[in-house]
Amino acid sequence: MRKLMISAAALALCCGAALAQDSEKTTTTVSTPMGTTQTTTTTTQSTDGYARYRRTVTSTKHYAAGAFVGPHGYVYTRYAVDDRVPAAMLGFRIPHYSVYGLDTPPGGLVWIRVGSDALLVDGGSGEVVQAQYGLFR
Secondary structure: OHHHHHHHHHHHHHHHHHHOOOEEEEEEEEEOOOOOOEEEEEEEEEOOOOHHHOEEEEOOOOEOOOOOOOOOOOOOOOOOOOOEOOHHHHHOEOOOHHHHOOOOOOOOEEEEEEOOEEEEEEOOOOEEEEEEEOOEO
16 A cells, blocks of 8 residues: 555656646637638647657648749758758748748747748758648649
């Protein structure tokens, strides 16, 4: 019985430490300019780095945002999480990311467009943290 109580106390201590981490949760609702569709996004930010943002998504919703024209000589490459984009690609930022249903990037990260994909990248190193494939037509 005593071993069970010690195990339960240790478990409670671990759970309490996990819940005590600094975090902030915000919910944003965004409508398209024409008001025809609505996207609700919940973003959780915490002090544990970018781990919670690392994911790859194949988009089911596509936006007509015009043709993508990369830098001279650039050939489309599908980047994956942990790849690094060339420094020249960091200039293709998506300024109004919320219009496309993209989460607000945490400090140090920016959304860029590469072909039909939206990539969440580290603004300094170019490391891809999140990839949303096929978001743009």
